[in-house]
Amino acid sequence: MVQLESDNLPFLATTLxxxxxxxxxxxxxxxxxxxxxxxxxxxxAGDKGFLYKANLNLHTAIRILVPFQQFKARNSDxxxxxxxxxxxxxxxxxxxxxxxxxxxxxxxxxxTLFVSQKVKDGIxxxxxxxxxxxxxxxxxxxxxxxxxxxxxxxxxLSLDSSGESLHKRGYRSATNIAPMNEVLxxxxxxxxxxxQRSAFIDPxxxxxxIAIEAALFAARIPPGYFRMSGISKQIQPFxxxxxxxxxxxxxxxxxxxxxxxxxxxxxxxxxSDVSPNVLKKAKENxxxxxxxxxxxxxxxxxxxxRPPEGARPGVIVINPPYGERMDKDDLNLLYKEMGDALKxxxxxxxxxxxxxxxxxxxxxxxxxxxxxxxxxxxxxCKYMKFEMYTGSKKQxxx
Numbered sequence: 001m002v003q004l005e006s007d008n009l010p011f012l013a014t015t016l017x018x019x020x021x022x023x024x025x026x027x028x029x030x031x032x033x034x035x036x037x038x039x040x041x042x043x044x045a046g047d048k049g050f051l052y053k054a055n056l057n058l059h060t061a062i063r064i065l066v067p068f069q070q071f072k073a074r075n076s077d078x079x080x081x082x083x084x085x086x087x088x089x090x091x092x093x094x095x096x097x098x099x100x101x102x103x104x105x106x107x108x109x110x111x112t113l114f115v116s117q118k119v120k121d122g123i124x125x126x127x128x129x130x131x132x133x134x135x136x137x138x139x140x141x142x143x144x145x146x147x148x149x150x151x152x153x154x155x156x157l158s159l160d161s162s163g164e165s166l167h168k169r170g171y172r173s174a175t176n177i178a179p180m181n182e183v184l185x186x187x188x189x190x191x192x193x194x195x196q197r198s199a200f201i202d203p204x205x206x207x208x209x210i211a212i213e214a215a216l217f218a219a220r221i222p223p224g225y226f227r228m229s230g231i232s233k234q235i236q237p238f239x240x241x242x243x244x245x246x247x248x249x250x251x252x253x254x255x256x257x258x259x260x261x262x263x264x265x266x267x268x269x270x271x272s273d274v275s276p277n278v279l280k281k282a283k284e285n286x287x288x289x290x291x292x293x294x295x296x297x298x299x300x301x302x303x304x305x306r307p308p309e310g311a312r313p314g315v316i317v318i319n320p321p322y323g324e325r326m327d328k329d330d331l332n333l334l335y336k337e338m339g340d341a342l343k344x345x346x347x348x349x350x351x352x353x354x355x356x357x358x359x360x361x362x363x364x365x366x367x368x369x370x371x372x373x374x375x376x377x378x379x380x381c382k383y384m385k386f387e388m389y390t391g392s393k394k395q396x397x398x
Contacts, residue, residue, distance in 0.1 A: 002068045002091060002159055004048040004245050008033070011051060012158065013061040014041045018374040018383075019187040023060045026190075030057060048247060051161055052254045055238050056224035059186035059217065061166050065147050065158035072153045074108045076118050079155065083122030086157075089130040096242075097138035098123065099145050101160070106150045119148050119157075143242045163239030170226035170235040171212065171289035179207050180319060184376060186213040186223070188317055191372060191383060192352050196267065198314025201349070203302040205271035208282030208295070210317055215291035218267045222258045226289070265294070268311045272300040303341045313348035322356060322379070332363045339364035342388055351386045358382075 003009075015023045017040050024035050024042045030053060032044035046054070054064050069086060073079040092098055100120045102112040109115050120137065123146070128134040135144075145160035167183040188210060194200050196218040202211040216223060227235045240246060271286075273279045279299050286295050296308070307313065320334065335357075342351055343366070355361055356379040368384040375381065 002066060004051070004066070007047045008045050009047060009051070010043065010045055010067055011054070012038075012041055012043050012065040012067060013054065013058065014063050014065065015060050016040065016062070016181070016184055016187065016375060018372055019060045019183070019191075022187050022190045023058070026058055026060055027054070030054060048245075049250050049254055051240065052238075052251050053258070055162055055166065055240070056228075056255065056258055057222045058166065059213065059223050060183050060190065061162075062183060063160055063162035063166055066161055067156050067158045069157040071155050073150075073155050074153045076109075076114070079109075079115065080118050080122045082155065083119050083157075084126050086126065088123045088126045092123070092127060092135050092144050093244075094127060094131050094133040094135050096143040097136045097141075099137060099139050099142035101145065101147050103147070103149045106152055108153055109150055115148060115150065119146070141236045143239070145239050159239075159243075161238065161240040164227075164236050166223065168227075168235050169223050169289075172207065172209065172285050173288055180209050180376065182209055182213060182223070184374065185209040186217070187374070188319075188352065188354060188383065189214045189217055192315045192317055192350070192385075194315040197312070199268040199270065199308055199311035199349075200314055201305075201307075201316040202269070202271045202318075203273075203300075203305050203316065204318055204320055205273045205282050205297075206278055206319065208271055208285045208297075210319060211269050211271035211282075211295050212286060212289045212291055214269050214317075215267070215289065215294045218265060218269070219291065219294060220261045220263055221289075221291075222262075225259065225262075228255065267294045268308060268314075269295045270298070270308055270311075271295055272298045272302070272305055274299070274301045303337050305341070306345055307349070313346075314350070316342075316346060316349050316351040318351065318353045320353065320355060328359075331357065331360050335360040335363040336365065339366050342366065342386065346388045349388045351388055352383060353386070354381050354383045356381045 013023055020037045020042055024037050027035050027042060027044050032046055034045040036043045071082040073082055100116040102115040104112055104115060124134045145163055147158040147160050149156045167181050169182050200214045205211055271282060276299055283297055286292050366386045369387055370385040372383040374383050
């Protein structure tokens, strides 16, 4: 039912809102064909080897789907009957496990769990009818994660080749409250335009995710490396590795080729935080990610921080505390002092700040030359670019 032997297979990489173009550029750099930007996703074409390569190497993808069947349905009975028609017994052995995830943008269906249940019922009923037995459901680590996407009455069934979300790199064993998603952190680095030669500063580093993702880019470390290297025991292997058509020899060739591109480089990445407890967590994650030779860690308040001596001015990326974690007056004061410090100490740098708080941003006293809408979890944020030219003190508030 799902063939992976063609050289021109259709795939779909999902991502976070606002990172579609970044992901498209990543796919282009890897060698994908027929790239088309969609909402929170990018479609592309490639062969089985490219499917393996994409899962291992993409920094800003959440998962890689393999669409294999489309049909129309306007109610649950039609949905069930269409699923029941498909030869699932050729795909899923009764000894294997499955799970169904749904995404819905349709007036005909309004409950993702109900849709997932109907699709799961159709699959299991078909296999039971043909085999006299049924596979089990495993919501944590299924052998066959299946995705159903419904837009209007158009239904698309896909195999999820990734399994666990690709944002789960495996290096993060210690986190703080509301840690930033690794895919979002990678997107912030990519959108910043950092040239991977000048200084990269993460002055409110939290658990270190932004600095680590910058190091992965600069050292060409595949984000999926940690999943496969044994560093993390919590992350499951890619789902495609459990499929009957998995080509272990091809995978090993692609894996080794990607790992061989990892490079040692004299890269200047600086991470700091005012909290000793937070910094301890960042150091642990940096150690897990094997990027400690690239990331210089210090315990400093941003207001006291100065540009690293001898480093070429580059990029500052700041993820400041959000309103729910601070009193409003304290937050506004923090932003004012942050703007003052940027104007006073960081001439020649480009600063990017991600924030959901429009009022606090006004207290920066800086004019943003670019604003990008992104989401940190459910929070709509603006990712804002500030050029710290000589004379920035004269700029008006944004």
